[in-house]
Each structure stands twice: as structure tokens, then as C-alpha cells.
Amino acid sequence: MTIENQTARLAGFLYLTVILTGLFSLMYVPSQLIVREDPALTFHNISSSVQLFRLGIAGSMLCYIAFTLLPLVLYRLLKDVNGTYAKLMVILALISVPISFINLQNKFSVLTIIEGAGYLKTLNAEQLQSQVMFLLNTYNKGILIVQIFWGLWLFPFGYLVYKSGFLPKILGVCLMLGCLGYVVNVFSRTVVPDFSDYTIADYITLPASIGEIGICLWLLVMGVKNKKIGPVPID
Template sequence: MSNHTLRPLVTTLRILYPVWAVVGMFSLIYVPSRIFLKDDLGTTGNNIQNLSGLFHLGILGSLTTQLIFIVTAWYLFRLFRETNLPAAQLMLMLALVSVPMAMLNELFTLTMPLYTDQPDQLRLLVNLHKYGLQIVMLFWGLWLFPLGYLISHSGYFPRAVGWLAILGGAGYTLGFLLKLLAPEASAVLQVCEYLTMGEVLWLLWLIVAGARLPEQSVSG
């Protein structure tokens, strides 16, 4: 694939990725930190009512994040399909599987305002959303394994960057398994959270450094 063909793909990804990251952090980190208080459903219910605008912006942000992720995964597939088509197809499949799961999981959040005065029902919805998100995170980890392989073997990026993505995938995947099988292993779970930073480092490399594109056409 020629430089002329690859450059627009990389440029688009360097725009999509930071937008995806900012919207994702807003909806997954900032909004929950303002709305949900652990073991205090009374305050959580009040926050859902009193900060209704922020609450619904968080839902919109979560859905928007998934839509951006679809486009991002497609552009990554186009970038890497000549590196290894089966690996690129696997990456795309694992990425796309997570999207409807994540969007359907927001149904629990959308329903929460109906039960702000019913602690038991609200607790159930909060827990269902939390556990649903954990299942989605499994696929957020799995898709990084073929992505890391493609990064390492494409020649567009340093091989170490690909291994960082693979470490990120290991962090998400092992974190899911530990929360399911050994939730009391808090120290190991913390290590898994650190490993997920590998995905962030890959993202930063792409945004800041871009890709080393070939000057002439290359075969996959």
C-alpha cells in the first residue's frame, strides 16, 4: 500500500483517537465520579436527579464513544490489512463485538432515574451496569492482542509499541478474569490496571509521533 493511500488513514486516526479518548474519559471517569458514590445510594439517587443534565450527557458520551470506536477500528483495519489480513480481521471482529454490548449496557443507566427513590432497585441497576461493563472490558482487552501483533509487524511503528498494546490487552483480560474468579486479589488487580496503560502509550505514540510510512508500494 502506498504512502499516498496510508497517510490519510493515519491522519484520520490521529484525529479520531484523541476525540475518542476525551469523550471516553468524560463518560467513563468524570461523570461517574460526580454522580455515583459507593455504598451511598441515597446521595447517588439525589445526584442523578439534581445533576440530570450531566447524567444524561454521560450516557450520550458513552454512546458516542462507541460510535467513534466503530470508525476507529475500521480505519485500523484498513491500515493493517496488508500486514496480516487474518489478524486484521480478528482485530476488527473483537473490536466490533464490544460495541453493541457497551451500548445495550447503557439501558441500565437510562433506567436509573426511574428508581432514585427505591434503593434496592437502584442498587440492582448500578450493579448490573458495573458487571456489564466488566464483560465489555474483556473484549476491550482481547482486541488489543491482534492489534499489538499488527503494530509490531507492520513496520510503521517500533515493535515495542506493539508490545505495549499487547500488555494493555493482558491488563484488561487478566483484570476481568481476576474480578470474576478472585475479586479479593486487590494487589494483582492493581497491577492489571497499570498494564492497561500500555494501550494509552500506544495511543500517545500514534498521536504524537505518527507512523513511519513507506515511500513506495509494499505488499502485505
Template sequence: MSTHMIAQTSMHAEDRPVIATPMFYARLAGVLYLIITFAAIVAHMYVPSTLIVPNDAAATVANITASEGLFRMGGLGAELIVLLSEVILSIILYMLLKPVNNTLSLIATVSRLIMTTIHGINLLNYAFVLFIINGAAFGIEQSHALVSLFLDAHSFGFTVGIAFLIIHVFALGYLIYQSGYFPRVLGILFLIAGFGYLFDTVGLLFIESYTTTPDLIAMLISVAEIAFPVWLLVKGLNLQKWQQRMR
């Protein structure tokens, strides 16, 4: 090979874009899962349990007024972190799992993005609460009633969004199980979690007396949601089998 040809080959190699590997995407997905988990704990558990008093609108309004920064940063801010991370995670999961079944992976991605869209719109309920507390022209009783209304609407809207996540979880479980480059047990855990989400969502939306997720259901969901990101961070995926799937 001539010196000129070697130089050309070297230049072409340098001009090629650097493409992130599937292992990088797997690890990034694990990081995003953890970000979503921690931010969701703040937005969906800590803030409501700290500021919202069930069946006591006056106390709730007083708490939010006294801790408006927590409501803004912990409620709105943490939820925005969750939603932005969800968008990126949805696309990365599609890239990792499309070698198994492109159509099903696309369905999983779209359903998770629909959930994210609903939850984004649902944040307006929190904004309305702030508008009412910070000077909307309502009497005290009207303000308390409206705050309760928008907080209840936020809770209901969140559950509606989770209904679309059910599709994602079942599809994700099947794709992981069939992949060959992730342990099958992780797919089984997600399929079990899918039934947990289904049971809980039906109860919250359609059964009046069902107001709290049973501990067993929460545990079944948590096992899958924790085990998969931990595996992604520690092991990533079996790169050889992923490449075989791409052929």
C-alpha cells in the same frame, strides 16, 4: 500525443475519485483515540466518582437527581461519543493493518465491534436509572434498590465488554509488531497491555474480593493506549513500507 488524447487523459484524471492516503487514516485514528480517551474519562471516571456513592443508594439517587444534566450528558452523552468513535476507529485500524494479516486484522476489528455493541446495550442500565428517578411507580426503598441494581449491572456489563477487547488488544499488538511500518515497541506495549486487561477482567468478573484495578495494571494499559495514538498523530506510519506490504 494529440491534443484530443491529452484532453481525454486530463478529463479521466479529473474524474478519478480522491482516495484518502494511509497517512490520513493514521492521523484520523490518532484523533479518534484521543476523542475516545477524553470522553471515556468523563463517562467512566468523572461522572461515577462525582455522582455514585459506593454502598449508599440514597446518596447516589440524591446526587443523580440534583445533577441529572451531568448524568445525561456526562454518562449517556459522553459514552455515546465513545461508542460512535469506536465504530469508525475499528474500521480504520482494519484498513491500516490488513496488509500484515487480513484474517487477524478482521478478528481484531470484530472483537472491538462486539465490545462496542455490548457497551451500547449496557447504556440501557443508565436509562433505567433515569426512568426510576423520574417517576417510576416504586416506593423509596424499592427505587433505591433498583437504582443500585442497574448501576451494578452497568459496571458488570462494561467489564463483560472489555473481555472482548482483550482479543483485539492481543491481535493489535501482534499486527503492529509484525507490520514493519509501526515501531515494534508499540506492538510489545500492546501485548503487555493485553495481559493487563486479561488479569483485570478475570479479577473483576470471577474474584469477589477483587474490586479495584491495581495501579500497576492501569499503568501498563495506559502506556500502550497513550503511546500508539501519540505516534499516529506525530509520525503516522512508514508509507513506503505500508505500500510494500500491499503488493
């Protein structure tokens, strides 16, 4: 196996780690524990399944660690296509990591409330439930902010995939469209309070999902056979 294929497979593995841990922590765990319209039930669910909530936090940490390494590995693979775009891809991806980790503090604060810290005994049940929902909503707003960079890095990444000559162009197009979808989604949810009620809200990030899952599987299974680099990169 060539060094390029080893790099591609490593990138595919890291991408798969990001996808699986992201699905677990951002979709599965909340679907099992959080009921937006019912603070009491949400409090009860988390209290009775604290370990699952903790696993969700741990999953997020693994996701962000893998996402720190992913653009660095992709840079090694794609820097000869266009050095400037490769650097931009890394910068935009890495900006999201500290924001994501800081945002996790909201979930640790939920744990503090759920596990009944002594200084919280002066608060009644309704107040505690309200605090938990406030922290969870604040966490979701943080995710909305970080989605800007989850989207922006996809444009230079998609461009590099499209121009590479050794990765499918259609996946590059999907990634670039995914950037647009993420950005539109963030601003729409910020400006239009009930944007999530619109049908388009369920599909606007679909190109990103197709592009990211597709490139993940391609790198993991196919690698970069017949890799050919043309002119010297523009830095």
C-alpha cells in the same frame, strides 16, 4: 500528506475521541455522582445533577460510535502487514459495540427512576434508591463483560503494530501485554470477590493504557512516516 498519513491521523483522532469520552463517561461522571456505600447519597447526587448523568450517557454513545469506526480505519492502515490478524482485530473490537450499547439501557432505566415515572409512585424512597444501585451495579457487571473484548482486540492490534515496521515496536508489546492484563482483570474480578482490594488491581491494565494512549498520540502526531510493507500478507 500521503493517503497513509491521512488514514493514520484519522485513526489517531478516533482513538483520541474514544479515550476522552471514555474517561469522561466511565471515570469522571461516576466519581462525581456515585457513592457505592451510600444509595441515598447516590440517588441525591444523580437527582440534583441529572444533566451531568445524561452527558455521561451521551459520552458513552460517542465513545462506542468512535470505537465502531476505529478498527475499520486501522484495518485500512494495517491490513498489508497481515490480513488475518487485521481481520481478527476488527472482529474482536466490533463484538464489544452492541454489548456496550445494550448495557447502556441500565443507565436509561436509572433516569426513568430518577425522573419519577408515574408508575413508580407506589415505591418508597428506600426502594427507589435500591433500584438505582441495582441498575448501576448491573451496568458495572456489563462493563466487566465487555472488557473481555476491549482486551482481546489489543492482541492482534499489538501484533500488527509490532510487525508493521512503521510504528514503534514497544507500543505493540504494551498492547499485547494490555490484552493479557484486561483478560486477567476480568477473570480475577469474577472469581475473586474482593480482587479490587488488592494492590495489583490498580496496575493490571496499566500496559493497555500506556499502549493505547501511546499509539493514539503517535498516529495523531507522527503518522506513519517511512511506511514500508514487506511480503504479501497472509490471508
